Structure formats: C-alpha cells, structure tokens
Amino acid sequence: MTARLFLGWTGDLDTDAGRLAEFGPDGSDAARRLRTGFLRRHADAVYDRLTGGRRERPRIEELARRAAVAFPGLVPDADQLAADAARPQAAKEGREIDRGIFFHALLGSPTAGAHLLDSMLRPTxxxxxxxxxxxxxxxxxxxxxxxxxxxxxxxxxxxxxxxxxxxxxxxxxxxxxxxxxxxxxxxxxxxxxxxxxxxxxxxxxxxxxxxxxxxxxxxxxxxxxxxxxxxxxxxxxxxxxxxxxxxxxxxxxxxxxxxxxxxxxxxxxxxxxxxxxxxxxxxxxxxxxxxxxxxxxxxxxxxxxxxxxxxxxxxxxxxxxxxxxxxxxxxxxxxxxxxxxxxxxxxxxxxxxxxxxxxxxxxxxxxxxxxxxxxxxSQDGFRAYMAEFALEQALRLYSPDVLDKVYRFSAHRGAA
Structure with a gap:
C-alpha cells in the first residue's frame, strides 16, 4: 500500500487503525504523514484504549510498548527498536521519530497529556x-x-x-x-x-x-x-x-x-x-x-x-x-x-x-x-511545551547536522 492508494480516514478508530497497519514499519515521509493524521483524529481514543479508559497509569516506555501491540504500524515494535539500538547513532533508521510523533500527539491533548503527566509523577x-x-x-x-x-x-x-x-x-x-x-x-x-x-x-x-x-x-x-x-x-x-x-x-x-x-x-x-x-x-x-x-x-x-x-x-x-x-x-x-x-x-x-x-x-x-x-x-504550559519538544527532539536526533557531528566525533575518537 502506498500513500497514493490511501483512501482517507473514516473516523472509526478500529477501521482507521487497520488502514494504518497496512503501512507497517514504513519510515517514509508519506507513512509518517499518515501516522500524524491518524493521531490528530484519534489521540484521546488511542490513549484511552492503552490505559483502560485512564484507569491505568503506564509510564511512557510501557505506553509505547502497548501502542506497538494494539496499533501495529503506529510506533516501532520491540524487535525494530532493539535492532536500531544496536547501531551507532549515524547508522540508525530513525525509528524513534515515530515515537516522537506518538508522544507529540498525546502530550498535545489536554485530556491525554494531563493524565500522562500525572502518571509520570508516580514513584518508580x-x-x-x-x-x-x-x-x-x-x-x-x-x-x-x-x-x-x-x-x-x-x-x-x-x-x-x-x-x-x-x-x-x-x-x-x-x-x-x-x-x-x-x-x-x-x-x-x-x-x-x-x-x-x-x-x-x-x-x-x-x-x-x-x-x-x-x-x-x-x-x-x-x-x-x-x-x-x-x-x-x-x-x-x-x-x-x-x-x-x-x-x-x-x-x-x-x-x-x-x-x-x-x-x-x-x-x-x-x-x-x-x-x-x-x-x-x-x-x-x-x-x-x-x-x-x-x-x-x-x-x-x-x-x-x-x-x-x-x-x-x-x-x-x-x-x-x-x-x-x-x-x-x-x-x-x-x-x-x-x-x-x-x-x-x-x-x-x-x-x-x-x-x-x-x-x-x-x-x-x-x-x-x-x-x-x-x-x-503552569502544568498546562509545561504539557504544551513538552508536546512540541517530543517531536522536535526526535527530529533533531536524526538531522543531517547532528549526524555529521556524530560521524566526525566517532572518526576523531577512532583516530585517537
């Protein structure tokens, strides 16, 4: 399935999730555009599904793991992340960007974002x-x-x-x-x-x-x-x-x-x-x-x-x-x-x-x-800032200038 064949969103969470799943782990701009669109429509419903209607309080790592299982294609799964984690930064596939899209949407929601901030204030x-x-x-x-x-x-x-x-x-x-x-x-x-x-x-x-x-x-x-x-x-x-x-x-x-x-x-x-x-x-x-x-x-x-x-x-x-x-x-x-x-x-x-x-x-x-x-x-001001930070930081990690610094740093250490 390609972006050209995408038929649009229906507004139903499960139907739209099924359409998203057809793109799988695709890291293209077109696939990320679709993930963004899906979350723009369904962020609160996704969060409620992952937290049992906000009765449960998973921390961010567990929340992302649940999302990979419940909504295939939305965020990278454990195997994909493990493969990327084994590589130096300059050789990674950038799968964390999809987590950035995910947390940008959740923290950007006053409902889901406030609940997530509160969950992260629980003791470990x-x-x-x-x-x-x-x-x-x-x-x-x-x-x-x-x-x-x-x-x-x-x-x-x-x-x-x-x-x-x-x-x-x-x-x-x-x-x-x-x-x-x-x-x-x-x-x-x-x-x-x-x-x-x-x-x-x-x-x-x-x-x-x-x-x-x-x-x-x-x-x-x-x-x-x-x-x-x-x-x-x-x-x-x-x-x-x-x-x-x-x-x-x-x-x-x-x-x-x-x-x-x-x-x-x-x-x-x-x-x-x-x-x-x-x-x-x-x-x-x-x-x-x-x-x-x-x-x-x-x-x-x-x-x-x-x-x-x-x-x-x-x-x-x-x-x-x-x-x-x-x-x-x-x-x-x-x-x-x-x-x-x-x-x-x-x-x-x-x-x-x-x-x-x-x-x-x-x-x-x-x-x-x-x-x-x-x-x-204010808690709400912090939430709104962190929503933007979640996406900006994920993008910066894989920006050409950062990866160039990574490459030069690694080469310098190797020469030393």
Missing part, C-alpha cells in the same frame, strides 16, 4: 522497593547516584565521575530513583544535589556538578529517546518541581503532600543537562569560579525544558545569548545573580548548604514554594 517501582532500606539505614548507593540522609537533608551525589558526571541512561534512571526516595521518606525535609569527586584526569580530586549529556554515549547510539530524553523531563526533573502523586492522595484529609524544597550545590560548572537541572531548584549555591552553560545549539539538539524555564528566570535576552549564542554565565558576574542565589569560596560550600537546608526546613516553606511553582510554571 525501584524506589518503592528500596524505600524500607533507605528509611532504615539512611543510605542507598546506585551506580550513578549515591543517596544519604543527614539530619533533615537527603544528599544526592552524582558519581558518574569518569565522565565528569555526564548524563546517560543509567544516570537518569538512578536520579529518578533517588529523587523518589527523598520525596517518599518522611524524615527528609529538603533535598540536595551535588556532584561527586572526579577521577577524570583534568579534574581529578575535585568535585564537578555536571557536564551534561554524555556525547560519547549519544554518538554510540546508546542514549534512549524515550528512556533518557523524555523520561528525564517528565520524570525526575518534573518531580523536583511538582513532587510525587500517590494513589489516594487526592482523597486524603488533611492533604498528603509529597513535595519538598531542593538545593543544588554547584562545583566547577553546570553544563547542558546540568544547567537545565539548576532551573528546577529552589536554591542554587555555587563556588566562585563556577559557570552555567547550555551549548545544545552547538551540539544540534534541544536543551530539554531549558528553553521553557531559562527566559523566565534570566530574561529573554540572556536566554537567547546562552542557548543560541553559546554564552557562559559565570557565578560571580552580575548576570550570575539571576541563576545562582549564593556564590561562596570553594571551602565554604558545605557550610552554605547546611545553612540552606536548615532555612528551607521551615514549616511555611512548602506551602509557599507550591504557590510560587503554580504561578511560575
């Missing part, structure tokens, strides 16, 4: 399994993140130390688990995120906050569109702002709150994804000499929700200078005050964090941070 199974241990010992060590409760604070230390705390699939998985644990533990009143001590030769013995996305993993094809690029935004970063949703919370009286204030302690630099992360914190403390940078335009991709949040905090001019022009903002410069609340000498960072934990443990902090977050970032 991994966190629920580890919660008894964390409550008992106050410690959990994950491959990329170590979590320790000290007094009222839960300290999340990023330990991807070999790559300057660059983000990869494991890092996103572990960060969400650790954030969930900090939010679930009633003994924790404030969360703190800081980079660990580096083993990388250039910064050996020093702490670094984050070098952003791990470009080596991206170029090798090991950065997941759904499990990394979407999950980090809809999962742990959104949880930093909104907190957790638990079944039954809406019915409880007095209301059960699962949100907490968060502090970032920035050593050396916050680049890319690390800089995006700072925009979700209630207080950012930096050592003198640290800087903020979002070089995604140079890398060729969209810097998560950085475009959504940076302008609100620093203004449109600075946002464009940073994202489009590659400007670094240093903690001690005047504009740094728009991004860093406190700038201290390196030896004073621990004391500044301790003081901030104490001050943010006050009884009125939670209510006021909730109201600030509601005023500054």
């Amino acid at each position: 199974d991994a966190a629920l399994a580890l919660l008894p241990e964390f409550r008992r010992t106050g410690k959990v060590e994950l491959p990329a993140v170590h979590l320790e409760r000290t007094g009222a604070g839960a300290h999340l230390t990023i330990v991807n130390t070999h790559c300057l705390n660059a983000e990869d699939n494991q890092h996103v998985n572990d960060m969400e688990t650790a954030v969930d644990l900090a939010l679930l533990d009633p003994a924790v009143r404030v969360g703190v995120v800081r980079g660990g001590v580096m083993t990388h030769p250039r910064y050996r013995g020093r702490r670094v906050f984050s070098a952003g996305i791990n470009l080596a993993e991206l170029h090798a094809g090991r950065i997941s569109y759904t499990g990394f690029l979407l999950r980090r935004e809809l999962g742990y970063i959104h949880k930093l702002i909104r907190g957790l949703r638990l079944d039954g919370d809406e019915e409880a009286w007095p209301p059960v709150r699962r949100d907490k204030p968060w502090i970032a302690a920035v050593d050396a630099f916050a680049v890319g994804g690390g800089a995006q992360l700072l925009l979700a914190f209630d207080r950012v403390i930096a050592e003198a000499g640290a800087y903020f940078s979002l070089p995604a335009a140079q890398e060729g991709i969209v810097p998560g929700a950085g475009n959504f949040r940076l302008g609100r905090l620093a203004g449109g001019r600075i946002s464009r200078q940073v994202i489009l022009w590659g400007r670094k903002v240093w903690a001690q410069e005047p504009d740094g005050r728009l991004l860093f609340d406190d700038v201290v000498e390196p030896g004073a960072l621990d004391a500044a964090v301790t003081d901030a934990v104490e001050r943010l443990s006050g009884p009125a902090v939670l209510a006021n941070r909730r109201m600030l977050n509601l005023a500054e970032e």
Whole structure:
C-alpha cells in the first residue's frame, strides 16, 4: 500500500487503525504523514484504549510498548527498536521519530497529556522497593547516584565521575530513583544535589556538578529517546518541581503532600543537562569560579525544558545569548545573580548548604514554594511545551547536522 492508494480516514478508530497497519514499519515521509493524521483524529481514543479508559497509569516506555501491540504500524515494535539500538547513532533508521510523533500527539491533548503527566509523577517501582532500606539505614548507593540522609537533608551525589558526571541512561534512571526516595521518606525535609569527586584526569580530586549529556554515549547510539530524553523531563526533573502523586492522595484529609524544597550545590560548572537541572531548584549555591552553560545549539539538539524555564528566570535576552549564542554565565558576574542565589569560596560550600537546608526546613516553606511553582510554571504550559519538544527532539536526533557531528566525533575518537 502506498500513500497514493490511501483512501482517507473514516473516523472509526478500529477501521482507521487497520488502514494504518497496512503501512507497517514504513519510515517514509508519506507513512509518517499518515501516522500524524491518524493521531490528530484519534489521540484521546488511542490513549484511552492503552490505559483502560485512564484507569491505568503506564509510564511512557510501557505506553509505547502497548501502542506497538494494539496499533501495529503506529510506533516501532520491540524487535525494530532493539535492532536500531544496536547501531551507532549515524547508522540508525530513525525509528524513534515515530515515537516522537506518538508522544507529540498525546502530550498535545489536554485530556491525554494531563493524565500522562500525572502518571509520570508516580514513584518508580525501584524506589518503592528500596524505600524500607533507605528509611532504615539512611543510605542507598546506585551506580550513578549515591543517596544519604543527614539530619533533615537527603544528599544526592552524582558519581558518574569518569565522565565528569555526564548524563546517560543509567544516570537518569538512578536520579529518578533517588529523587523518589527523598520525596517518599518522611524524615527528609529538603533535598540536595551535588556532584561527586572526579577521577577524570583534568579534574581529578575535585568535585564537578555536571557536564551534561554524555556525547560519547549519544554518538554510540546508546542514549534512549524515550528512556533518557523524555523520561528525564517528565520524570525526575518534573518531580523536583511538582513532587510525587500517590494513589489516594487526592482523597486524603488533611492533604498528603509529597513535595519538598531542593538545593543544588554547584562545583566547577553546570553544563547542558546540568544547567537545565539548576532551573528546577529552589536554591542554587555555587563556588566562585563556577559557570552555567547550555551549548545544545552547538551540539544540534534541544536543551530539554531549558528553553521553557531559562527566559523566565534570566530574561529573554540572556536566554537567547546562552542557548543560541553559546554564552557562559559565570557565578560571580552580575548576570550570575539571576541563576545562582549564593556564590561562596570553594571551602565554604558545605557550610552554605547546611545553612540552606536548615532555612528551607521551615514549616511555611512548602506551602509557599507550591504557590510560587503554580504561578511560575503552569502544568498546562509545561504539557504544551513538552508536546512540541517530543517531536522536535526526535527530529533533531536524526538531522543531517547532528549526524555529521556524530560521524566526525566517532572518526576523531577512532583516530585517537
């Protein structure tokens, strides 16, 4: 079947799904145009079918798996994704673009999108399994993140130390688990995120906050569109702002709150994804000499929700200078005050964090941070942004300029 022979949509979900299935895994523009048209007409009905009328709450990865079974030809199936995942980025067939079309449509719907955002605010199974241990010992060590409760604070230390705390699939998985644990533990009143001590030769013995996305993993094809690029935004970063949703919370009286204030302690630099992360914190403390940078335009991709949040905090001019022009903002410069609340000498960072934990443990902090977050970032505005991000980021991953950078990076590493 070709696009020329396509007879049009009937408006009936199952009939139209049958017509779509005839195109199978076709990755042509014509097939993607049809998938877009199908979802434009049936996004809410598709979502209801996949979630049992919104009684179930699958996360994005499970939702896409269900879609591949229930609606053949709509998104790639497990075998197709596995084959693509085994290839370097420049050799992939771009099947994740079809997931981008899928999530663009679902998040673009006020009904399906709101339900999906809420589902992604549920705690992960991994966190629920580890919660008894964390409550008992106050410690959990994950491959990329170590979590320790000290007094009222839960300290999340990023330990991807070999790559300057660059983000990869494991890092996103572990960060969400650790954030969930900090939010679930009633003994924790404030969360703190800081980079660990580096083993990388250039910064050996020093702490670094984050070098952003791990470009080596991206170029090798090991950065997941759904499990990394979407999950980090809809999962742990959104949880930093909104907190957790638990079944039954809406019915409880007095209301059960699962949100907490968060502090970032920035050593050396916050680049890319690390800089995006700072925009979700209630207080950012930096050592003198640290800087903020979002070089995604140079890398060729969209810097998560950085475009959504940076302008609100620093203004449109600075946002464009940073994202489009590659400007670094240093903690001690005047504009740094728009991004860093406190700038201290390196030896004073621990004391500044301790003081901030104490001050943010006050009884009125939670209510006021909730109201600030509601005023500054509406759930619906975030949903609409993420709908567009879902498609734009999928397309950028397979754009010629990005693949050219991938090829040149791989060739350089091979020559080295």
